Amino acid sequence: MGNGRQYAIGVISHMPENQPLELARKKLALMICVHEYPLSIVDHAGFRKFCGTLQPMFKVSRNTIRLDIINMFGVQKNIMVKYFAKCENRVAITTDLWTAGHQKRGYMAVTGHYVDASWNLKSFLMRFVYVPCPHNAEVICEALHACLVEWHLEKKISTVTLDNCTSNDKAMEILPDKLDTSSLMLQGSLLHMRCAAHILNLIVKDGLDVMEKGIERVRDSVAFWSTTPKRHEKFEKMARLLNNEYTCRLALDCKTRWNSTYIMLKGALQYKDVFERLSIREKKFTCPTGEDWVFAKEVCARLKVFFDVTELLSGTSYVTASLFFPQICGIRLAIRK
Structure with missing residues (x-):
């Protein structure tokens, strides 16, 4: 050394x-x-x-x-462009468009995925760009096509994966007209792929809308004991008194993110006895009923199935296309139980 x-x-x-x-x-x-x-x-x-x-x-x-x-990006980009000029493998494209909350401006990220000569899955960010309004099909298609041309990949793409919204669907109807379909797999019939994780997200959101009232009292309980540092400290102290290790911090969910609802319910169920004991000491606190806990446990078990599959399908270090069908079948069987 x-x-x-x-x-x-x-x-x-x-x-x-x-x-x-x-x-x-x-x-x-x-x-x-x-x-x-x-x-x-x-x-x-x-x-x-x-x-x-x-x-x-x-x-x-x-x-x-x-x-x-x-300048660093430009150097690395030139290296990758030269690499793909010699590489015979195809590149799978994923892209997402969102609006930054504080800026109210739309941005698009385009990522390329390919398998190298050593059979390792590689990913690289091709473009992170501001997209002016309106974010309609034509604008999305033009931004995506410009990125493919810039990287000289318009004849080497295998699929393009996007979220499931109408503008994306229409954009993928327009994109083949800008490409040489003879260079695509099966004349481009497999070009458009829908994001499996986003499909699961839509399914769970619809389900939670129906079950919202059933978990409301559990959410209120978590909110009550996590609102102030003093209450949270009291909750943690009671957990220790009951020999319940406080390994998972209470966290209130965000209603627009179902995975946060799963994490909230999982934590609340772990400290069910703490909530019940505190309801005896704290007059302002109303503890969920036995039926509420049973319902929350059932919802949490169902959400865990979706949570685990979503995490699996969101992996970046392995190929996920072959995992989709068996995992969806597993979800269907789990729901029917």
Whole structure:
């Protein structure tokens, strides 16, 4: 280790005067990308003092690091374009479009997936771009097609997977007209794939709308004991008194995210005895009834099936297409019990 460090220091000391600073900028840009830090980190007083301690000559602005990141992307993009020019494998595309809540602006992310020569599944972000309104089929199709052309993949794609909304369906009806269908698998008949995880999400949301009233008192109980730090501390103390290990923190769900409802119910059921004991001491708190707990347990068991399958189908390090049919059959059998 000592020799390695001396060697590294020796290499840096013999570099041209500006080269270590340029290398540091590249490493900083990479760090920001890998850890998803904001570009404004380079303007923070603490960061500037830290860098000044290590190297007083190292100074970088937000615009400079932004350009470094863009240049880094350009270099890596050219490498990937050249790789796919020689590669005979096809690339599966996934894309999503959403509106950022604080900006009220629409963004599209396009990701490519392929199997390399060593049979390893690889994924890479092709584009993260602002998409102006209106987000209709024509705009979505044009943005997606522009990305494929930019990466020279319009003749090498296998499938395009999107969420299940009307504008996406119409966009995928238009896209084949912009492509050479003879270069696609089965003349493009398999081009459009629907996101399996999104289909499951829609199914569960519809089911929870019907069962909403049945779990309302459990949700109110979680909200009561997680609203303030004082109440939460009282709840945790009671759990310890009852020898119930407080390993899963109480968390109120977000009604638009069914997986958070599953996590909430799972945690509440774990501390059922805590809720019941606290209802004796706390007059303002109304504990769910026995029927409420039975219903919550049943709902939680059903949601667990969807939760596990959704996590499986959302994997990024393995192929998921072959998992869909048997998992959906498993869900159907579990629901019919």
